[in-house]
Amino acid sequence: MLQNFKIINTIIPFIISYIILYAIYIQLNGEVSPGGGFQAGVIFASGIIAYDLVLNKKRMFEINNLIVCAILGVMLYAGVGVISLFINDNYLDYSSISDNNIKGQHIGIFLIEIGVGLTVSSVMYLIYSLLKEEAR
């Protein structure tokens, strides 16, 4: 549909790299600046969807791989929570990850935001690609 427009065809491949770079920036700086895992995942997915809209390939990722990625994200989140159970602490209390309280919180928040980003980006692309195939 979009292949007929020359401007869109030229600009979107140019801008996609910046969208994905911005998503990675938000993911890594989630605890310093606004945004976090959810926003980073959505922006990453929309970058991939923009690529998909312009080039209109058949399917970029297999559905099984997307589901495995989404489940890995939730498991990473839950697994980080389990760590503190072994050190006689509450579930999802990141203070016990490291010997320093604040350092442990930093590591915990960083890890769980990676998990959230992984789940959100793969699920958003999964929904988009399923509906796209349905419409075909």
Added chain:
Amino acid sequence: MERVNRVTHFFALPFQLDFTTNEILLSITAIMIISICVRLIISRNLIESIIFMSAFSLFISVCYLFMDAPDVAMTETALGACLSTCVILNLVKIVGQDIGKTQKINIILATLLCVVLVVSLSWASLDLPEFGLQDSALHSHLTNYYVENTKKDIGVPSMVAAILASYRGYDTLGETTVILIAGLAVLVIVSRRKRSDASKF
């Protein structure tokens, strides 16, 4: 003053603006949103409506940005203006563009219901506390605890990230699981339909 000097990124724009400038920009965006809504009611083409909904999301995210909520603004732009538009555009291919032939609803009843809703909501909003008031009931219990203890307990500059990921870790775990289940539910619905189609022929 300390707050203004500390934050330098783009999302700190509302802090650096004057309060009145901020209010003027906010009312301009509000007028834009109202005109988009009026245009949305008139439109009879489905693709046109989707584009106007996307524009609505974009303008309301600017509104959120001027009301000092950059996290919500970012989510609204990415999810409302960009991603859901792409998803709904695929649905248009299934449903078809023209909605002129669809069954017309009773317009007088619908208008009456809308007017009643608007009047009652405006009447209820008179009881809301003033925007940004610090001693309202909303901001006097838990918010103070977070503001005082985030630096000491978590040590993270972004208070929203600290609350979402650490203080309310259970909530975020549940939300992530809900997103996963939503994806799986879409997959189940689509694949079941394919199987029944295959068995029919």
